Amino acid sequence: MWEIRRRWGGGGFYPAVVRDLLALPKAHLHVHLESTVRPGTLAEFAARYGVVVAPVPSRFRGFRDFADRNSVVRGCVRSAEDFRRVAVEFCADEAAQGTRYAEVTFTAASHGDRVGDPGMPLAAVVDGLRVGQREHGIVVRLILDHSRRRPVGRLERTVELACRYEEVVGVGLAGDEAYPLAPFAPVLRAARSAGLRLVHHAGETAGAASVREAVEVGGAERVGHGFRAVEDREVVAMLTDRAIPVEVCVSSNAVLGLVGSVAEHPLPDLVAAGVVVTVNTDVPDVTGRSLAAEYGVLRSVFGWDDDAVAGVARAGVAASFAPEPLRRELLAGIEAWRR
Numbered sequence: 043m044w045e046i047r048r049r050w051g052g053g054g055f056y057p058a059v060v061r062d063l064l065a066l067p068k069a070h071l072h073v074h075l076e077s078t079v080r081p082g083t084l085a086e087f088a089a090r091y092g093v094v095v096a097p098v099p100s101r102f103r104g105f106r107d108f109a110d111r112n113s114v115v116r117g118c119v120r121s122a123e124d125f126r127r128v129a130v131e132f133c134a135d136e137a138a139q140g141t142r143y144a145e146v147t148f149t150a151a152s153h154g155d156r157v158g159d160p161g162m163p164l165a166a167v168v169d170g171l172r173v174g175q176r177e178h179g180i181v182v183r184l185i186l187d188h189s190r191r192r193p194v195g196r197l198e199r200t201v202e203l204a205c206r207y208e209e210v211v212g213v214g215l216a217g218d219e220a221y222p223l224a225p226f227a228p229v230l231r232a233a234r235s236a237g238l239r240l241v242h243h244a245g246e247t248a249g250a251a252s253v254r255e256a257v258e259v260g261g262a263e264r265v266g267h268g269f270r271a272v273e274d275r276e277v278v279a280m281l282t283d284r285a286i287p288v289e290v291c292v293s294s295n296a297v298l299g300l301v302g303s304v305a306e307h308p309l310p311d312l313v314a315a316g317v318v319v320t321v322n323t324d325v326p327d328v329t330g331r332s333l334a335a336e337y338g339v340l341r342s343v344f345g346w347d348d349d350a351v352a353g354v355a356r357a358g359v360a361a362s363f364a365p366e367p368l369r370r371e372l373l374a375g376i377e378a379w380r381r
C-alpha cells in the first residue's frame with residue numbers, strides 16, 4: 043500500500059511517504075467503453091473479422107482524425123460475446139487501477155444499427171458488466187451517448203434503450219460539438235423526466251459557448267471535458283455558480299491534438315477559478331494511461347500534493363450518480379488514504 047521514498051531535505055535524511063495512487067478509491071466518470079478494448083482483444087477481433095486497424099499515432103491531427111480510427115475500432119466489436127467480453131475486461135482493468143465506481147459511456151443505438159440488432163449490444167454489455175462487477179468488486183453504471191451528427195430519432199431510440207436497464211443512469215450528446223444541441227432538447231427533457239441524468243460533451247472540440255449551450259439548452263448536470271470554458275470568464279462563472287462539474291481528460295485532449303501538450307492543459311486554471319474538476323481518461327486505448335496514471339499526471343506534471351489529489355478524488359465521487367451509501371463509503375476510503 044505504501045511506497046517509502048527517501049529524499050534529502052531540511053538538513054536531514056528522512057522518509058517521505060508517497061501514497062499509492064492505485065490504493066486511492068476513485069470514481070471514473072468519463073470513459074468510452076469502445077476505447078477500453080485491450081490491445082490483445084482488439085487484435086483478436088480484428089484478425090477474426092479481417093479488419094486492419096491503424097496503429098495509434100503519438101498524436102492525432104485533431105478530433106476527426108481520432109474519430110475515423112475510432113470508428114474502425116468500434117467496427118471490430120460485433121457479436122454479443124464480443125460486447126460481453128469487452129465489458130467484463132473493462133471491470134477487471136478498472137478494478138486493478140483502484141476504480142471503485144465507474145460511469146462508462148456506450149453508444150448503444152449506433153452499435154445496434156451497425157450490427158442490425160437494435161437491442162443486442164446494450165443487452166450484452168449489461169450482461170458483461172453484471173458478471174464483471176461480481177468478479178472484480180466494482181460498481182459500474184452506464185451513460186448512453188448519441189453523436190450530434192446523427193438524427194434526433196436515434197437519440198429517441200437511445201433513450202428508449204436507456205430505460206430498459208437499471209444499470210443505465212444517464213444519456214448525453216457527444217461527437218462534433220459544431221452541430222447544434224437545440225434539435226435534441228425536447229428528447230433530452232423527456233429523458234430527464236423519465237429519471238435519466240444528462241451529461242453532454244462540450245468545450246472539447248468547440249469553445250466556451252458550447253459549454254453554456256450544454257447547460258442552458260441541454261440541461262447538462264455535468265459537462266464532458268468542458269476545459270475550453272476557460273476561454274470565457276462568464277462561462278466559468280456559470281459553472282462555479284451552479285456547481286456544475288467538468289470531466290477533465292488531460293491526456294486525451296493532448297493525444298487528440300486539442301491542447302499543445304499535457305503540461306499546457308488548462309486544468310490548473312479551472313481548479314484555480316473554483317470549477318469542480320474531476321479527472322478521467324476518456325480514451326485510454328489511445329492515451330495508454332489508466333485512471334491511476336491520470337492521477338499521477340496531477341503529481342508529475344502539475345506538482346500537486348496528496349491533499350490536492352485527494353480533493354479531486356472527492357470531487358469525482360461527489361459529482362457521480364452513485365447511490366448515497368456508496369458515496370459515503372468511497373469518501374471515507376479517500377480520507378483513510380490521506381491519513
Ligand SMILES: [Zn+2]
Pocket residue numbers: 072074216243266324
Ligand atoms: Zn468522451
